[in-house]
Amino acid sequence: MNTATIDAxxxxxxxxxxxxxxxxxxxxxxxxxxxxxxDPGVVHDIPAWCRVHGHEVYAIERSDNEIMIGIQVGEAx
Amino acid sequence: MSQLxxxxxxxxxxxxxxxEAQAACDRNLDETLESYLVFLxxxxxxxxxxxxxxxxEDYLQSQQLQGAHREECLRDVGDHxxxxxGLFPRLAERRLVRVSYFVNIGRSSYRQLSDVVGRQRxxxxxxxxxxxxxxxxxxxxxRELGGQSLLTPIQAMELWQxxxxxxxxxxxxxGRNALPVSGSDETH
Numbered sequence: 294m295n296t297a298t299i300d301a302x303x304x305x306x307x308x309x310x311x312x313x314x315x316x317x318x319x320x321x322x323x324x325x326x327x328x329x330x331x332d333p334g335v336v337h338d339i340p341a342w343c344r345v346h347g348h349e350v351y352a353i354e355r356s357d358n359e360i361m362i363g364i365q366v367g368e369a370x
Numbered sequence: 371m372s373q374l375x376x377x378x379x380x381x382x383x384x385x386x387x388x389x390e391a392q393a394a395c396d397r398n399l400d401e402t403l404e405s406y407l408v409f410l411x412x413x414x415x416x417x418x419x420x421x422x423x424x425x426x427e428d429y430l431q432s433q434q435l436q437g438a439h440r441e442e443c444l445r446d447v448g449d450h451x452x453x454x455x456g457l458f459p460r461l462a463e464r465r466l467v468r469v470s471y472f473v474n475i476g477r478s479s480y481r482q483l484s485d486v487v488g489r490q491r492x493x494x495x496x497x498x499x500x501x502x503x504x505x506x507x508x509x510x511x512x513r514e515l516g517g518q519s520l521l522t523p524i525q526a527m528e529l530w531q532x533x534x535x536x537x538x539x540x541x542x543x544x545g546r547n548a549l550p551v552s553g554s555d556e557t558h
Contacts, residue, residue: 305426305467305471306426306430307426307429307430307475308471308474308475310429310430310433311429311474311475311478314478314482315478338430341430341433341434342430342433345433345434346433
């Protein structure tokens, strides 16, 4: 299992979702992705995208002005 | 634009205008992309209300759809983003985003389309994603044939840095061979 981090800070939705999609395309099932964002909209948008595409959000952490969303990549859809 | 374009059909008029813009910015589209652009402009010419669309919402909605609905929605988002970034880049200012915001969403929409449609159409959407900046440059040039700059120097600088737009670089250079220098920590 690999873990990668995506820097999506200062990007407005849906650009963090697009970055996440692009990164997931290079991952294998079971890999972890940590997406670091600043737009609060990601708290809804990324989990919604993950739900539709079969990935699991295992963590949403907020610190200062940043939000980290942890994703476990599911089977390819 | 040095003369009136008088062609028998709206298709021919758009095509002539695109040819003129391509010549002015020294970019050439292949026949497929040129046709796509002509028909895109024809489809949206009488729909000024399209500028009210919120691309983020539409894009995220497309992610929830399946099959033909998803394809239609993604194409719509890609097309709108191309028009917004190419014909109405000042819209970004009013929406408090950068022009590259629309570029990124549009390119991603076309790229996703190329992954979900059949092989023949996949090639077209792949090309649209790859050539998005060239198409945007041609649309900018088309708007600027009247003589006025479409972007402020700061917007041109941002767009050049973020997308590599050759048209923006030309605008910054003002026809000279000068290159903008980025980096505020440099001493001269």
